[in-house]
Amino acid sequence: MFEITGVKMDLCNDPASKLLAYADIELDNCLVIHGLRIINNSGELYVAMPSRRITDHCFRCRGKNARVARWCNWCGADMGTHDNEQEMPGRLFFDVVHPINSDCRSRICGAVLAAYKREVDASHSSGAPGELLPSWPSAGAGLRPASG
Numbered sequence: 001m002f003e004i005t006g007v008k009m010d011l012c013n014d015p016a017s018k019l020l021a022y023a024d025i026e027l028d029n030c031l032v033i034h035g036l037r038i039i040n041n042s043g044e045l046y047v048a049m050p051s052r053r054i055t056d057h058c059f060r061c062r063g064k065n066a067r068v069a070r071w072c073n074w075c076g077a078d079m080g081t082h083d084n085e086q087e088m089p090g091r092l093f094f095d096v097v098h099p100i101n102s103d104c105r106s107r108i109c110g111a112v113l114a115a116y117k118r119e120v121d122a123s124h125s126s127g128a129p130g131e132l133l134p135s136w137p138s139a140g141a142g143l144r145p146a147s148g
């Protein structure tokens with residue numbers, strides 16, 4: 001299993017938003033995954049994996065539009081029919097990167113949430129900008145450290 005060797009945190013600082021922060025994680029000092037999000041789901045913090053908006057093509061001009069679009073951004077046609085609907089019905093986003101087991105998910109979530117808490121604490125005391133921090137929680141939030 002990989003090590004999470006760094007987490008970069010970008011706090012949103014918008015008390016009205018459910019989106020608390022963006023995070024980038026560094027794996028084994030060699031690969032960075034951008035665009036994880038920390039979301040406040042009714043007081044419960046949740047780490048969302050990087051995702052992309054699913055797009056549909058306009059039936060008239062073939063322009064790409066977000067699935068939520070009611071009208072084509074390119075030609076203004078009614079986007080009532082969505083040609084990807086059969087492939088991924090009802091979905092607006094899909095994960096670009098995602099863990100395939102709960103152990104991996106909990107490692108990523110634990111590291112990101114621990115970095116988030118450190119960042120929030122640091123921003124209260126110093127207002128320092130986010131940096132690449134050592135990521136592994138020392139007193140892990142119910143997590144096992146890497147076994148190698």
Ligand SMILES: [Zn+2]
Binds near residue numbers: 060072073074075077
């Ligand atoms: Zn169009």
